[in-house]
Amino acid sequence: MNTFDKIYSVVVRIPAGKVATYGQVALLAGNPRWSRVVGYALHANPRFGEIPCHRVVNKDGRLAPGFAFGGENAQRDLLESEGVGFTADGTVDMAKHLWKPEG
Numbered sequence: 361m362n363t364f365d366k367i368y369s370v371v372v373r374i375p376a377g378k379v380a381t382y383g384q385v386a387l388l389a390g391n392p393r394w395s396r397v398v399g400y401a402l403h404a405n406p407r408f409g410e411i412p413c414h415r416v417v418n419k420d421g422r423l424a425p426g427f428a429f430g431g432e433n434a435q436r437d438l439l440e441s442e443g444v445g446f447t448a449d450g451t452v453d454m455a456k457h458l459w460k461p462e463g
Contacts, residue, residue, distance in 0.1 A: 366390055367401040374415040376442040378459035379452050381419045388461065399424075414438040415459075421451035 361369070366389040374380050386394035402413040403426070414435045417423055427435040436446070445453040 363389075363394070363397060364401040364404065367394070367398050368405075368407075368411050371402070371411050371413060371416060373461065374412060374459050376412075376415075377444060377457065379415050379417045379421070379439065379444060379454075379457050380459045382416060383419060384459070385416055405429075415442075417452050421447070421454045423452075 367385060370385050370388040371380070380388075382395040382398045383392065385398045386392055389398070391397075398416065402411075402416055402424075405411050405413045408429050414427070414429070423435045423439075425431070429435075439452065440446075444457050447453050
């Protein structure tokens with residue numbers, strides 16, 4: 361399995377209503393130093409709609425200004441449609457919505 365496929369295999373596990381950080385996805389994909397690679401993989405997502413790249417945010421809950429599938433507003437719209445809440449400063453409410461995978 362190549363690096364991008366390892367990343368996609370993690371991202372597809374993030375449930376609706378939750379988000380993961382780039383670093384969290386990198387760690388779960390096998391290398392905690394792949395945070396930037398996670399961004400590259402998500403930007404090249406070959407199966408948008410199947411691989412929920414909109415559920416990956418930075419460690420502070422900020423959205424990707426260069427979200428490949430419609431920009432930052434599109435990412436926020438997708439997250440809000442799944443019930444993800446935001447704080448007053450426009451970041452994801454990480455206390456409520458950070459994914460905590462089991463096992």
